[in-house]
Amino acid sequence: MRVSRLRRSPRPSSPSPFEPHPRGFFVPDTGPFRLTLSPAKTRLLAEHGVKAVLAQHFDAAFAALPASSFIEDVLLKGLGARHVVCGYDFTFGARRTGNVEMLRAAGKARGFVVSVLDPVTHEGEIYSSTRIREALRHGWAREAAGLLGHDWEIEGTVELGDQRGRTIGFPTANVALGEHLRPRFGVYAVRALVDGAWHNGVANLGKRPTFGKLQENFEVHLFDFAGDLYGQVLRVALVDFIRAEMKFTGLDALKAQIAADGEAARTLLG
Numbered sequence: 001m002r003v004s005r006l007r008r009s010p011r012p013s014s015p016s017p018f019e020p021h022p023r024g025f026f027v028p029d030t031g032p033f034r035l036t037l038s039p040a041k042t043r044l045l046a047e048h049g050v051k052a053v054l055a056q057h058f059d060a061a062f063a064a065l066p067a068s069s070f071i072e073d074v075l076l077k078g079l080g081a082r083h084v085v086c087g088y089d090f091t092f093g094a095r096r097t098g099n100v101e102m103l104r105a106a107g108k109a110r111g112f113v114v115s116v117l118d119p120v121t122h123e124g125e126i127y128s129s130t131r132i133r134e135a136l137r138h139g140w141a142r143e144a145a146g147l148l149g150h151d152w153e154i155e156g157t158v159e160l161g162d163q164r165g166r167t168i169g170f171p172t173a174n175v176a177l178g179e180h181l182r183p184r185f186g187v188y189a190v191r192a193l194v195d196g197a198w199h200n201g202v203a204n205l206g207k208r209p210t211f212g213k214l215q216e217n218f219e220v221h222l223f224d225f226a227g228d229l230y231g232q233v234l235r236v237a238l239v240d241f242i243r244a245e246m247k248f249t250g251l252d253a254l255k256a257q258i259a260a261d262g263e264a265a266r267t268l269l270g
Contacts, residue, residue: 018058025058034179035129035148040155040235054079067093071106083113090116139184139241151191151237154180154218158229161219170258172204172219173229175236182216183238185245189265192220193235199225202258202265203236206245221258223266240268 019038023030036044042053056062056074065073070093075081084103092098100116107114120127127147135144136152145151154175161174173192185206191198201222208217220236242264248254 017055019055020058022058022063025063031182032177032179033133033181035132035152035181037155037179040153064094067098067102068106069093070098071103071110076110076112081112083115085115085117087117088119133181136181136183136238139186139244141183141188141238141240145239151239152183153235153237155233155235156180156218158232158234160230161217169255170221170262172221173234175218175220175234177216177218184241187242187245187261187265188238189240189242189268190220191237191239191269192222193237194222194225194227194229194232198237199223200266200269201225202242202262203238204245221262223262240265242268 021034023033038055045053075084084107086100086103088100090100090103092103100114104114104116106112125131132144132147132152135141135147141152154177156176156178158173159176161172183205186204188203188205190201190203192201193199199222201220203218203220205216205218207215218236220234242261246257248257
């Protein structure tokens with residue numbers, strides 16, 4: 001939902017419509033599921049001309065707010081809304097009792113315009129976050145990109161890992177996964193943004209079964225790159241899936257496969 005002609009909140013919070021995400025609030029053990037985190041969402045909106053983004057803190061009190069109070073207290077008194085834009089399936093208020101029809105009726109009665117966006121479809125099928133999540137969980141990076149209109153990215157801080165990649169000739173940046181959805185574990189051809197320039201590379205997402213690790217890791221190796229990335233926030237675009245995660249009998253087998261993965265990634269990335 002977007003609201004035009006906003007009055008800025010004196011205490012703006014994280015740049016996302018609702019934070020924390022309602023799904024995470026109602027089902028806290030749901031696991032990571034976010035397709036786009038707040039910094040990336042704000043950047044994408046800015047690229048399309050949005051000048052300000054406000055977030056509504058989502059808690060038990062807000063979840064219990066009746067739909068009529070959401071219109072009166074949040075949209076009108078809180079934001080001074082004159083034009084509200086929402087999706088065709090937008091719901092609001094406690095137990096999702098508010099819907100597009102209720103919003104339109106309130107707009108006519110209270111003097112604000114409501115524009116409803118139709119679903120985006122292809123061959124009769126609606127583009128949705130559910131379809132994108134399904135594609136990523138299968139490792140279908142290119143299909144997810146086709147649905148999104150851009151490559152899906154993981155954006156996180158480069159953390160200090162065990163530096164094992166350096167010892168076998170393939171130094172990697174260990175990128176924090178945070179709340180991002182976990183796509184299929186395995187090896188991907190990727191591009192990473194460093195200091196304003198995109199670099200081709202190959203990345204492994206998984207638990208590194210060869211080394212008996214249980215923690216999820218996202219390790220990115222950039223081709224023909226030398227530099228210290230520790231502490232930097234890295235944007236890594238998943239371009240194509242190469243293979244599923246594997247367990248190797250030893251370091252020689254692992255090094256040979258990493259080299260093959262690198263060549264495959266170079267070919268896929270052109």
